[in-house]
Amino acid sequence: MNTRAVAPWVRTRLRAAPGAAVALAVLVLVTAFLAAAFPRALDRYQDAGLRHQIASSPASQRNLRLMAAEANLDHSPEARESALAPGTMKDRFQAALRIPERPLRVDSASSAYGVRLPQRSDATDKWLPRVSPRGPQFLLTTRSELPRHSRLVAGRAPVHTLAPRAPAGDPPGPPEVVALEATVTSATAETMRIKAGSVVHLDALPLGGKAEVRVTGIVEPLAPKSPYWSIDTTLHTPELVADKTGDVSHWVGTLMLPPEAGPALTGLTAAPEQFWDLAPGTGGLTAPDVPRLTSAVAALESGHGLVALREEIGETLTVASDFEGLVDAYRGARAAIDPVVAVAAFGVGAVAGVVLLMAGALAGARRAAELALLRARGGSLWGMAGRLCAELAVVAVPAAAAGWLAAYLLLPGARTTASVLAAAAVALVACTGLPVRAAVAHLRPSAHSDRTDTVRARPSRRRTVAELTVVVLTLGAVVALRRRGTDAGTDQLVSAAPVLVGVVASLLLVRLYPLPLRLVSRPLALRRGAVGFLSAARAGRAPATAMLPLLALLIALTTAAFGGSVLAGVADSRQRAATDEVGADARLQKGPGKSFDARSLAAVRAAAGVREVSPVGIDPWVSMPDGGDDVTLLAVDPASYARLAARTGIGAFDAAALDGGGEGRAFPVLASPKAAQRLGRGTDVELRSHLLGGSFTARTAQVVPSTPALRDTEFLMVSSAALPGHRPTALMVTGEGLDPTALRSAAGPAVPVHVRTERIAAYADGPLQQGAGGVYVSAVAAGAGYAVLAVLLSLLQAAPERRALLARLRTMGLSRGSGRGLLVFESLPQALLAACGGVLVSWAAIRLLAPDIDLDTLALAARAQAGITVPVALRPDAWSLFVPALAVVGVAVGVAAGQAWWTTRRTTTTELRAGDTR
Structure with a gap:
């Protein structure tokens, strides 16, 4: 006869540990929200990018x-x-x-x-x-x-x-x-x-x-x-x-x-x-309409649609129509940006999955005795796993549904299938992580388990084979990537490379971890005082299966460092491109034959935020002695223009190089390489400027490759003293916090005003660039958050044992300060290992991916229109490499210090209870 249980399993377990259930629900909700929000954000900015590509193009291109x-x-x-x-x-x-x-x-x-x-x-x-x-x-x-x-x-x-x-x-x-x-x-x-x-x-x-x-x-x-x-x-x-x-x-x-x-x-x-x-x-x-959209336009141009129109x-x-060209340009932009964004997706997705598994491992360690007792009393693996799965599903499934609903409401106008699948995958990992771990750990009932210290443990042959398999697969992927580059079929390989490198690095660090612990333990044992020796011994007693925290930290640090390097590279390239295009913080330039009078020059100098104005006279049609193409003549104020060139890093020169000339002597000129070759060295040449109203004798004094006021143009630069009657046609403005409205008001309505900050914003004006940048910022923040969470989970897993140890040592005379130092020094080895490994892995991943990551489209949306030649390359960023790693060490030390402080405030009898086996 069936008898009904006195108390249902799920309700009993949730009432026994409500805090753990709430923490799991919050973790699943946040992770499900991020997982569901990513494809929706992707859809939103890709759809907006397609519409922007068509709507912002000239009507002569997009119209049929x-x-x-x-x-x-x-x-x-x-x-x-x-x-x-x-x-x-x-x-x-x-x-x-x-x-x-x-x-x-x-x-x-x-x-x-x-x-x-x-x-x-x-x-x-x-x-x-x-x-x-x-x-x-x-x-x-x-x-x-x-x-x-x-x-x-x-x-x-x-x-x-x-x-x-x-x-x-x-x-x-x-x-x-x-x-x-x-x-x-x-x-x-x-x-x-x-x-x-x-x-x-x-x-x-x-x-x-x-x-x-x-x-x-x-x-x-x-x-x-x-x-x-x-x-x-x-x-x-x-x-x-x-x-x-x-x-x-x-x-x-x-x-x-x-x-x-x-x-x-x-x-x-x-x-x-x-x-x-x-x-x-x-x-x-x-x-997703792009293929059918291209087919529909092709049908109108040369297919059955054209036949119907002719009828x-x-x-x-x-x-x-040039409509197909617009769609092809959009495809090219997506093809360049998607692999970069996918790096963030793989990194954050992997670390989120590892953190969910860590949460299951924490719950499994906390309930190890309970599950061993169930198996010893005849409980089946399937029955135990099923009860654990039902217990977790009651918490994880509603939390995952709430996370998906939040993403659906906050990011409307996107497709739902991918977001639903992503949230369901989070719920599945949360529900199955603990049951699978428990089933494997308690496959055979045992009265006690052997010690699995990090220093003493010897990896099994199965583990060795599995690790070697992962290493071989990763090496094969890297070799294929280096040979094929970014050809079709390699984008996912490029995007998954940081995760693969992090997995291999974590396997290698876990293997090497016991060696420094052994080397440090011996000299610490000979020193006076027990804190150093106990800290090293406690670090060596950590479970050998502590690869999950290290893996989570390495992937999180790699994702944060890679994302930060991408953002830093994009910002740096936009700064350099804008400086190269404008030549100063702002440039006011009139057309040929028009110039600024003294009143306009004074008004610009008095505008808000202006620190210095360098006036430049420009004549693009100065004849050369060889009778070839005309060159551009610049009449500049040597002192202010030299400071401008030094600040921008474009064609820096010494102002004294333009001094001299007059009273029968030739004026020294700075020339671009080709112009200097045509003008000759050491030869006096008579030059005349019709637009600047004068003539002078010139002699080449120095060759400079470029100059702030011009771009990709052969030029000659002379002091304004050579043409005393001219008035400037361009004003190069330097200053922080420039007000574009004030500059335009001072210059007048018909004068074009180019502001460097506006050009920087224009490079990212496309929804594809803005959306990808937003995804990367979110990925960096999420990676940092999961790294902190991984540290917390790894420290919480050993918290009960640490409290009991500290209580015992307190009864044997250990001071409060020494107890706090013990816990802090015990947490340092793994945190330092993760930090150093994270820096090295991040640097290796960035160097590995740099040749195959195209940041041009992400950084400079208007590159083709502006004719920009500034190279955009991915390179390691020091802040992105070291700040997350130091933050991990700081969090680990802070949490350990907090645990020690809280433990030392409690009484010894609270921790040392009769029958406690900790």
Whole structure:
């Protein structure tokens, strides 16, 4: 007959040790939160990175441009006009919106369509601005939904005027003058001196005719940076464009006709160009959509999507886009950043798992006598393991669920599968660590167990084989990594390398640990006093199975040191890149032919945070005696500019090298290597600067490879005394805590101001860079936290025995100070071993991974755009190596001192109870 237990096992055990249950719940909750938050944070910044990559790119790259030429030679005038009518264009636009496949979505509100002339037309009016003998050019185009995207600021909206038409059946010929009405943007009106009511006369049309375009209205774009306006750079702002020879520049603008004027363009060209600019929507895009997104764009460009579009619009339709290039750039950035982030994931994941196992080991050691008694009374391994697993599951599963829920609420908008699996894995390790350890430890019932001291223990053959297997696998992984580099399939190997090196190092240190203990114990035994000898003896009596704390500490220290080195390398490279790009803490520079007057110079010097201003005159077109390419001439104040070069580390020189010259003597100049070779050494050369207004005799005094005011440019540098009549065109500003707003206010609205701190922030403006940086900061903090926790768990495991030992020694006359010193010195060997091993392992892991870790994309988001040549390399950072290691030693000593202080305050009878076997 079955009898019901007097007290359920789980409830009894939880009531017996509520503190341990609460501690386990907190540990599992925090670990599950971190495990669930990592994939969600990864998803969030990868999704945001994809959307940012597309949304921040120029509309000319991301938009899908559909173009078709209406061949009017084969149709009647009525058919041609019908094909270009607003209703037909809108129907074809709606049809085009339905064809792209998911996940490619078209933002219809930012898209546009219309009809335009295929070439720009010359304007013949003399009142239009000119920068060369050639007059401006205009593009004639219609544009849909213009009133929705602009605000009328002057005049009225244009209306359609029908263009003259040749008789039916006659081939198109030169038409009469076509009268049209148009509107322009306010920027176009300001630059081209156009007012409401102005008439622009266009010549050199495709059919040889002429057009009179009356500008009836001026509009202000509501969102100038939206895809609607930015698809064509001249749509809202005219541009200076050079001709094919590159010598003559002229203005290019756009005249926007009403949609009803599309058919009228058939009188100006044989084949007006129809266009549909489809702006991709980025709101719902996610990183897993990248393959399908690329396929959808490829289908529109040259696949079944193009076939469907031609069926709806016409056989002449073509699709052009650089969208695939944007997606490929995003893939490249992810491929460079993901292995770096995965290093943090492997490190923190490994140390978290080891700490969870340490918690199980602590519980197993605390209940060793209880479990041995159960086995001695006939308890089965499965029954014991099942009860322990149920006991832990009651605490761990709700804690893991709470940790996942916290990650879900704090990091919304990400996929849930990976986070659920990560939290479940934490719960599984927490529930199975103690049962498995207990089952292995109590596989055979025994009345007592032999001593497993660190010094005396001899590793078994099975352990030796297992350790050698791990070493061989790690060496094989390292060799494969060094041979293959970062080719496909090696990213996970690169990321797991610190963990593998930490495992091997912990195995090696555990093997070598008894040797220094034996060497230290002998001289300590001969010294007077018992504290030193007892400390060494107690350290040697530690269990030989204490590899878990050492493994946790090594992995945690390696993760923290590696992450800190990555962050330090990224910060250092951004500092150097910004300094190389700006040349000072801030730079104010006007265009050629423009300069700063004395009032502006004084205002900049009086701005907040400015310590020194070095004025520089720059002329990029100074002719050389050999008749080759021009070089850039710098006229500088020797003293202030020399201090600037010394502070930035860019082309440092002695200010005295520029002293001298005048009164018939040549002025010494500092030259870049190629410029010095062309100028010659020891030769006086006459140089003239048209922009700086003067001439002087120059002689090469010194060669410097670079200079703060220029980058990648051949130059000559002379004292400003050589050109006494010039005024500076650039101001190099030095100072801490510069206020960019104050500098821009002092310089004026038209002066570009480049601030070094702003450039540093711009290098990390992408969500990929920001997200990866945030993950690394969290990884360093988590690694440090788990290292401290590993120290605490290792010390708590031996706390009862330490208290009992100290109580016995107190009864034999040991003083309180000696007792506290005993516990502190006992904890030092393992802490020092972990600290020294952590520094060495971290240094080895960083040196191992440095050639295969690409920090360029993580450090410098705008590297390609800025043309930055600063190398970004991973190298050991002293602070990241030694601070975590010293912190581990400090925590170990502090906890041991706290234990000793607490133990010595308690009475001896509290620890020495009758029947206590400790």
